[in-house]
Amino acid sequence: MGEYIRGVVVKLHVTPEQEVLFKKNYGCTRKTYNELLNKYKAKYGDYNKIPTKNELNMGIDFS
Incomplete structure (x- = not known):
C-alpha cells in the first residue's frame, strides 16, 4: 500500500487573554x-532559496 500523510485539525477555544499571548508569541x-x-x-x-534552520544557525555572530 502507499504511504499516507495524516493530519489532525484541532479547534482551540481560548480565552481573550490566551489569544493575546498566542499573538505575542x-x-x-x-x-x-x-x-x-537579514543577517x-x-x-x-x-x-x-530560503535558508534552512541549520544555515541560519551556523556561524552568525549576534554581537
Whole structure:
C-alpha cells in the first residue's frame, strides 16, 4: 500500500487573554526569524532559496 500523510485539525477555544499571548508569541517568533534572515542575506548575499534552520544557525555572530 502507499504511504499516507495524516493530519489532525484541532479547534482551540481560548480565552481573550490566551489569544493575546498566542499573538505575542507568534510576533516574537516572526521577528526573530526575520532578523536571522537579514543577517544571513547580509553575510551570503540575496539568493532565491530560503535558508534552512541549520544555515541560519551556523556561524552568525549576534554581537
